[in-house]
Amino acid sequence: MRMSHNLIWFFTIARHPTPGETFLVVEVADASLSYDQQSKIPVYAVAGIKEVWIVDLIRNRIHTYRDPVPANRTYATVSSFDRLMWVSPREFPDIRIRLGELL
Numbered sequence: 001m002r003m004s005h006n007l008i009w010f011f012t013i014a015r016h017p018t019p020g021e022t023f024l025v026v027e028v029a030d031a032s033l034s035y036d037q038q039s040k041i042p043v044y045a046v047a048g049i050k051e052v053w054i055v056d057l058i059r060n061r062i063h064t065y066r067d068p069v070p071a072n073r074t075y076a077t078v079s080s081f082d083r084l085m086w087v088s089p090r091e092f093p094d095i096r097i098r099l100g101e102l103l
Contacts, residue, residue, distance in 0.1 A: 019048040023091040030057045041065055042073035051090055055099065062087050062099050 025044060027036045036054050044052050045068040052065040052075070060083040067076035081087045083100035 019050075022049055024051045024053065024089045025049055026053045026055060028055045028057065033058065037063075041075070044068070045073050045075055046070045053087075055102075057103075060099060060103065062097075066090055 027040060029036050033054065033056050041052060041054075044065070048068050048070055050066070050068065054063040054065075055061075056063060062081045064079045064081070064087060065075035065077070066079075068074075069076050081099065083103070084098065086096045086098050088094070088096050
């Protein structure tokens with residue numbers, strides 16, 4: 001199954017990145033939040049994607065999924081940030097993003 005991504009952060013130019021080369025996948029959800037959480041998150045976890053964010057445009061939140069547990073098709077660390085809170089990709093902690101500044 002090939003899924004469409006809203007944003008993938010990786011360093012490679014010659015080919016499609018492997019999960020180990022993917023630092024962050026960002027999904028942007030309006031009506032697709034349930035689908036993203038129930039269908040895409042398990043696929044990313046099984047693939048070993050290190051970190052996934054879902055930007056929830058309806059509730060103005062960023063949901064983060066870190067530390068994949070492939071055998072359980074889930075992530076060990078799940079957090080939610082509102083539009084006023086700062087969030088940083090784990091691989092790039094000096095980069096800080098606040099949803100309120102993006103919308």
